Amino acid sequence: MTALHRHQLVRLTDAGWQQVLAGSRDAQAQACLAHWALQRLPLVVTRQRPQAEGTICLGLPAPGRWERRRIALAVSAAHIAQHAAFPPASALAPLLGAAQRRPWRALCGGLAASGVAARVYGSHGWQLLTGLDHLRPGSDIDLCIAVDGPAQADAVAVLLQSWSDGLRLDGELVFSGDRAVAWREWLAWRAGRAAQVLVKRLDGVALADAPFWQAEEAA
Template sequence: MLSLQRHQLLRLRDSAWQRLLADTAHLAARPALTLWAHHGHPVVVSRQAPGLPADTPLAAGLPAPLSLGRARIALALRADEVLFVDAFPLAAEVLPTLGAPQRAGWQALCAQLDALEVPARVYGSHGWQQLTGLGYVRPGSDLDLLLPVSTHQQADAVVRVLAAAPAGLPRLDGELLWPDGAAVAWREWAAWRAGQVGALLVRRIDGVDLVEAWSCDPCLQSA
């Protein structure tokens, strides 16, 4: 059984694409599926149902590009249809999706995250555009970051860097990702640490929990 986390990508076998394209349940999605199958684009892991047998289909999906209406297409896969697990691009790799005036600021931000030993990745519109070469980014598109952290202090340092990001960049959104797979929106973390909210929404592969500041999950206990 594959061990999956949110925002992971899956590369599929040709036989998986053939099955999906033959499935009449996906008739409306066939243009996007055909494109994905032809180019071998990845699909993204979705929330998995908790507590089900190991042979339960894997939940995955893909967002169609702007040219195909931006539809979100849900897929059910067998574990043996997955060729390998992949990842969204590293932050520095999405530079081509930004406008020329934004690139110096983005490079500076990437350098600051690297200095914190945070190998940030980019999902969402900018991530998919870099992965596929298709059009996803629109004026006003957020830049979604997946930020692996292991301590409160590291998470706080990342938040300070993001909050002071160079002017002119897209709005920075995204999540702090903890070693056990728990993820927290970085803006929500900042508000929680500042005492502006009394609870924190923690996202996992099989659901979400509202964690109160005085009764946290072990990976989120106060330093």
């Protein structure tokens, strides 16, 4: 089975959707899931919890049409038809206002020059994927950016901070081993303004006060 990671998308088989739709839910949740099944829209891998072997925890963040509910699902791994990813940052420009497009393209150019690939998740990512009303006024732009170590993380976080006032940027830096840290928290920790930093993984979260990325390197 393909290794899972945070913010990963999956598409279900027909049998998988049949399993999901056979569950007992309220009418609103069922209507949302029926739309997802009909359009073959993706689901997102969420935090994995202890459960029956071969079952994967997934989520569906519904758009405004279904009151932006978060629908949690548990699906057999055998029903995963395809693994996918959120859209690249460069795809976001059409959803932005005219005043934001130039700085956004400049930020994307800076990220590319730093050697990182950025993807858009959260409400902007879902609106790109579905075309539905996930955005609301003032929605942050959530970016997921894989980095190869602390030096690259420093450079990327400084770049994000330099553009954050006009673009409402949020999101995570993802280190090896699928260890993710909010970029603002990373900056504060590296500057000594915080004693610890919250590290998120697929199976949980933990506070770190030492170089957490070295654990993977030493393994």
